[in-house]
Amino acid sequence: MLKELKLPVLRNRQLPVLAGIILIMIVVLSFMSPNFFKIQNFNNILLKIGIFIIIASAANLIMITGNLDLSVGAVFAFSGILHAYMSKHGVPIAFSIGITCLLAMCWGLLNGVLVGKLKIVPVIATLGTLYIAEGIAFLIARADGGSNIMLGLPGNYTSFGRYMVFGKIPIIIVFVVIAFFLFLFIERKTSLGRFSYAVGANRSAAELSGVNVTKIIMILYVLCSLMAGFCGVLQSSRVGLAAPNVGRMLELYVLIVCVMGGTRMAGGSGTVIGVLLGAIIIGLLENGLNLLGVGHFAQEVGRGVVLIIAVMVQKNSRAVRS
Amino acid sequence: MSTSMKKNIKQFITSPTFLLFLIFIALNVYFSLATNRFFRVNNYVNIIKQSTMIMIVGCGATFLMMTESLDLSVGSNLALTNIVYTFLAVFGIPFLGIAPMPLLLAGGIVILIGAAIGLINGILITRFKFEPFIATLALLYIGRGLALATVDGQSIRTGIPDGFGSIGNDELFGIPYLFIIVFFIVVSFMLLERKSVLGKHAVAIGANRNAAFFSGINVDRVIMGLYIMTGVLAGLAGILTASRFQFGDPRTGVGFEFNVLIAVLLGGTPLSGGKGTIFGTMIGALIVAVLGNGLNAMDVVRFWQTVFQGIILIGAIIFHSQMKSRGRAKLLAAGTRG
Amino acid sequence: MEDAFIQVRDLVKEFPGVKALKGVSFDIRKGSIHCVVGENGAGKSTFIKILTGAYTKSSGMITLDGEVFEPKSIRDAMNRGISVLYQELNVVDDLTTEENLSLGQEKSTLGFIRKNENTQKVMETIWGMDQTIKLHMPVYSLSVAQKQVIEIAKAINSECSVLVMDEPTASLSEDEVRRLFINIKKLKSKGITIIFISHKLSEIFEIGDYVTVFRDGHMVGDREVRELRASCGSVPESCVELVRMMIGKVVQEEYVPSKVDYSKKVLEVRHLSNRRLSDISFDLYRGEILGFYGLVGAGKTEIGRVLFGIDPYDGEIWVNGDKQTKKGVRSALKNGVAMIPEERRSDGIFSMLSIRENIPMMNIKTVLSKGLISYPKERKVADRFIQKMSIAARDREQSVVFLSGGNQQKVVIAKCLNRESDIILMDEPTRGVDVGAKEEIHNIIRSLSKEGKSVIVFSSELPEVIHLCDRIVLMHEGRIGEIMENRKDIDSDHIMQVIAGGN
Known part of the structure; x- marks a missing residue:
């Protein structure tokens, strides 16, 4: 199986370039800041981008079909707060995680119905979901009596998110690895993955080949919301608090990471390996800017600029090829 | 009654704008019955004030949507211009040693900033062929980041010069300046929509890009112009919000772009462009404001309003797509091609 | 020709790997109605695109009114007086007639539209053709024919000397076609040269002065319509003459009958009708290669789309003895019907x-x-x-x-x-394919029938169907003209008569 997974990587010219950029960034940052090349710092970077990688792996498949999901941030926030609320009010933690993930999938189902069945432009449809999910996240926080949920959480609330596998690997990193391989597996080994590429490459041909396009799109949206929801739980459990506005901008990160990783916005190509590399680049970039003392708000500007550059690079590389 | 009049009335009654009007009336009746705080002159003044910013920016956004484009950066644009305007009026440009500016000058500079954001949107979309959604999303984040970075995330509440709040709060013969400005803008955009070359070209581009091109219309230039226009309007809205509340806030206007989008969509301008009216957008803006105000009066939490916004957004799109597919079905049935 | 307005000499257009025009020469007279006909891939649309500036030629020459004519863009060609009436009409539905007429040429003060005297002039041109069109009507309330009138009027007023009409009658009713023809004759009397493209041959005899036939990138016939009619007598006869030119000589040599199992009906179609088809009934047997043949627009593709569950229909389809109830591509596939699409x-x-x-x-x-x-x-x-x-x-x-x-x-x-699948529908299986690959694809189809599969070939190439098919269904304007058994000495003249609408 390893051989099968390797083959397409070598054919993809974008991935070596991304890997090269990462190497250069590491070298440059090591020279520029003495605090960079430390285990602790890498750990920080991974913790920061872990969430993006997990969600973007799923969102990437949606983008491969030529659609997109802007509601991931809201679903992320909704799930965190719901999990916190339930845990605080006596629902056993494992049970609460399960329910939260199920409800998170409902948001994906809503997206899937709107985009796949009713054929509504994905930008608008998922924007609508973003609103509703975020509104409800705020309402849950309010029902609890505050703007966020922190006090009164059970003592073992954080034990899931802060769990160290083998005593030293944060659990989130384990999930990143699992998600990466899961989506690599879906992408390469399942008909779901294969059909996702087909839908993005030529939707009409996919339909005429008997592919159930609506079903594929619905499954992918549900999967993506599940990942966003699970990450919401994970994050809230790790930091020991849940706020209804934590997911803002997450959709942008996810978008940037996918575009950066070489996934075409129009669909048909892209891989989770690119997503991983793209996320690492973003992580290094932010980390570097932090170490160099660039302000938080200026970084926000930078993110928008990076999005523009990533799209432009992609458009150019395609123009050269054709 | 003459038959043509009957026909006109029938046409109006079956039009989406009329349906919208009914919804508007129904909402008013509902809130008036549900709470005694709603149906009051003062409250209506408030409602209109709440809707003014959406109306102003909605004018430009309607034109954009007619050409099948959209601008998600208006909220950030509003925030950036809001904070820069206040900053210039209060501090000037300290690192260049420039003293606090007169309001008119600050306003002029800020309008240019608004126009610049529109220009960048326009360049990305027409020159680099970005999808409007992606380009303006990027500008949404850039604008917000710049707004926050300018003041390091703090709002400016002290040192506000005299007369700063005048344009947003004072009245002329009992009519708020704000209303006069909005009235002026809306009327001129209605004229633009019905009587100007720009209005016709916007409709033509959205309805049939090929026809527009073959008629010799410079499609890119029109779209670029509309983005700049929308940017200027967002800049103006930034100044007015700063004046109305008498402070500068880099976090203002979060989600404003969606309110504008909803107002335009509710007003009968479809995402696919080709038609639309400023009048419809104005009613759309009023509905958004009435809904917000009414729910407030009923003590419904702000967050429910977010939920409602989402539902309305999706509802409006489904409504449009149904209308469109019905129209198309009619067209197909009429075809007689052998 | 002395009074040639447009002269085409040795016109060649090459695309990577394909020569679409292989040296075409003919003349178009000033003020004539010049028809251009040919099957798909014959090169007529390439010629039109070069003339209207959408393509640039590879070599050869076109002169317009004595001057060399090399348009660099569509607008360039328009400025030289060549206007096109596309099948997809370029009017803006949501604007009024008046606004459409002035679109792009508005007179304005400070960006606001002034009254345009020019519009009045165009309106008079329009009223010369159709009095029912009002200045302030939104265009979406007009019929296709009325929209055409608007576009024609716009072209006339931009002082075009040549008007190219690309299948203008495709979506018109008979009555509207008659009125269009009256208008075309009026244009002719004004000295405008009209290039008329149509697949309906009877129209060519009704309206045309000259007809140029394209086949396989060559100009194979350039005739005066009057002459054609005189030599062949009645109209269907002359049509057959044209069809013969379009299709060329058909050599019948390769047909080998398949082993058809006539006891096993795999597909029964009864009284199939929809917007484009009327009363289609036929059977398909195990191991059979069935051909559908007709000119472009005869309804071949439409039958394929219905059988594959894409388009709606009235009537009955039975696959392997089961009546089809569910629609949609996936249920067609499930029932053993697969299709190779045209595009x-x-x-x-x-x-x-x-x-x-x-x-x-x-x-x-x-x-x-x-x-x-x-x-x-x-x-x-x-x-x-x-x-x-x-x-x-x-x-x-x-x-x-x-x-x-x-x-x-x-x-x-x-x-x-x-x-x-047991039933395979192939819509134009060899379009845009070189000769070698064509032969290979034909062999594949034959081997399929040997394996006991049934194949339906929809083709607008006569040699293809008579080389391959055991029975041939001849189509004419959405109806079946005749279903004939294939044999070595099949009468291709008879086929041409049937698809041209004769009996």
């Missing part, structure tokens, strides 16, 4: 994906093992088809976009064959 690029291939990924797309089960995609299996399937169909590719990992048209078509066919 390979937009409906057939996944151009960004590799050959290996393309082939199993219609039947992913063939490459699954334990529910997962097995690369060894996939490679085996891909290699088998690459070999069986001799697909010329660097390797199976090559993206389909880099293959030639013929090889792309083979990938589409392989994708369909991998489905292993």
Whole structure:
């Protein structure tokens, strides 16, 4: 199986370039800041981008079909707060995680119905979901009596998110690895993955080949919301608090990471390996800017600029090829 | 009654704008019955004030949507211009040693900033062929980041010069300046929509890009112009919000772009462009404001309003797509091609 | 010709790998109605596109009114007086007649529109053709014919000297066609040269002065319509003469009857009708190759679309004795009907994906093992088809976009064959494919019938159907004209008569 997974990587010219950029960034940052090349710092970077990688792996498949999901941030926030609320009010933690993930999938189902069945432009449809999910996240926080949920959480609330596998690997990193391989597996080994590429490459041909396009799109949206929801739980459990506005901008990160990783916005190509590399680049970039003392708000500007550059690079590389 | 009049009335009654009007009336009746705080002159003044910013920016956004484009950066644009305007009026440009500016000058500079954001949107979309959604999303984040970075995330509440709040709060013969400005803008955009070359070209581009091109219309230039226009309007809205509340806030206007989008969509301008009216957008803006105000009066939490916004957004799109597919079905049935 | 307004000399247009025009020469007289006919791929649309500035020629020359004519763009051609009435009308539905007329040429003060005297002039032109069109009517309330009038008036007022009409009657009723013809004659009397493209031959005899026939990139006939009519007598007879020119000489040599099992009906179609089809009934037997033949627009593709569950229909379809109740592509596939679509690029291939990924797309089960995609299996399937169909590719990992048209078509066919359906519909299976690949595809179709599968070939190439098919269904304007048995000495003249609308 390893051989099968390797083959397409070598054919993809974008991935070596991304890997090269990462190497250069590491070298440059090591020279520029003495605090960079430390285990602790890498750990920080991974913790920061872990969430993006997990969600973007799923969102990437949606983008491969030529659609997109802007509601991931809201679903992320909704799930965190719901999990916190339930845990605080006596629902056993494992049970609460399960329910939260199920409800998170409902948001994906809503997206899937709107985009796949009713054929509504994905930008608008998922924007609508973003609103509703975020509104409800705020309402849950309010029902609890505050703007966020922190006090009164059970003592073992954080034990899931802060769990160290083998005593030293944060659990989130384990999930990143699992998600990466899961989506690599879906992408390469399942008909779901294969059909996702087909839908993005030529939707009409996919339909005429008997592919159930609506079903594929619905499954992918549900999967993506599940990942966003699970990450919401994970994050809230790790930091020991849940706020209804934590997911803002997450959709942008996810978008940037996918575009950066070489996934075409129009669909048909892209891989989770690119997503991983793209996320690492973003992580290094932010980390570097932090170490160099660039302000938080200026970084926000930078993110928008990076999005523009990533799209432009992609458009150019395609123009050269054709 | 003459038959043509009957026909006109029938046409109006079956039009989406009329349906919208009914919804508007129904909402008013509902809130008036549900709470005694709603149906009051003062409250209506408030409602209109709440809707003014959406109306102003909605004018430009309607034109954009007619050409099948959209601008998600208006909220950030509003925030950036809001904070820069206040900053210039209060501090000037300290690192260049420039003293606090007169309001008119600050306003002029800020309008240019608004126009610049529109220009960048326009360049990305027409020159680099970005999808409007992606380009303006990027500008949404850039604008917000710049707004926050300018003041390091703090709002400016002290040192506000005299007369700063005048344009947003004072009245002329009992009519708020704000209303006069909005009235002026809306009327001129209605004229633009019905009587100007720009209005016709916007409709033509959205309805049939090929026809527009073959008629010799410079499609890119029109779209670029509309983005700049929308940017200027967002800049103006930034100044007015700063004046109305008498402070500068880099976090203002979060989600404003969606309110504008909803107002335009509710007003009968479809995402696919080709038609639309400023009048419809104005009613759309009023509905958004009435809904917000009414729910407030009923003590419904702000967050429910977010939920409602989402539902309305999706509802409006489904409504449009149904209308469109019905129209198309009619067209197909009429075809007689052998 | 002395009074030639447009002279075309040795016009050649080459696309990578294909020569669409192979040296065409003819003249168009000033103020005449000049018809251009030819089957798909004959080169007539390439010629029109060069004339209107959409393409630039590879070599040769066109002169317009004595001057060399080399338009650089569509607008350039328009400025030189060449206007086109496209099938997709370029009017803006949501604007009024007046606004449409002045679109792009508005007179304005400070951006606001002034009254345009010019509009009044155009309106008079319009009223000369149709009095019912009002200045302030929104265009969406007008019929297609009325929209055409608006576009024609716009062209006249931009002082065009040549008006190209691309199948202008395609979506008009008979009454509207009659009125259009009256208007075309008026234009002619004003000295405007009209280039008229149509697939309906009877119209050419009604309106045309001259007719130029294209076939396979050549100009094969350039005749005066009056002369044609005089030599052949009645109109259908003259049509047959034209059809003969369009199709060329048909050599019948290769047909080998398939082993058809006439006891086993795999498909029964009864009284099928929809918007484009009326009362289609036929049967298909096991092992049979059935051909559908007719001119462009005769309804061949439409039958394929209905059988494959894409378009709605009235009537009955029975597959293997079961009446079809469910609609949709997936249920057609489930019942053992597969189709190779007409438009390979937009409906057939996944151009960004590799050959290996393309082939199993219609039947992913063939490459699954334990529910997962097995690369060894996939490679085996891909290699088998690459070999069986001799697909010329660097390797199976090559993206389909880099293959030639013929090889792309083979990938589409392989994708369909991998489905292993009993009934295979092939819409123009060899369009845009070179001669060698064509022969190979024909052999594949023959071997399918040997395996006991039934194939329906929809083709606008007569040689293809008479080389391949056991029975041929002749179509004319959405109806079946005749179903005939194929034999070695088939009467191609008779076929041409039937598809031209005669009996």
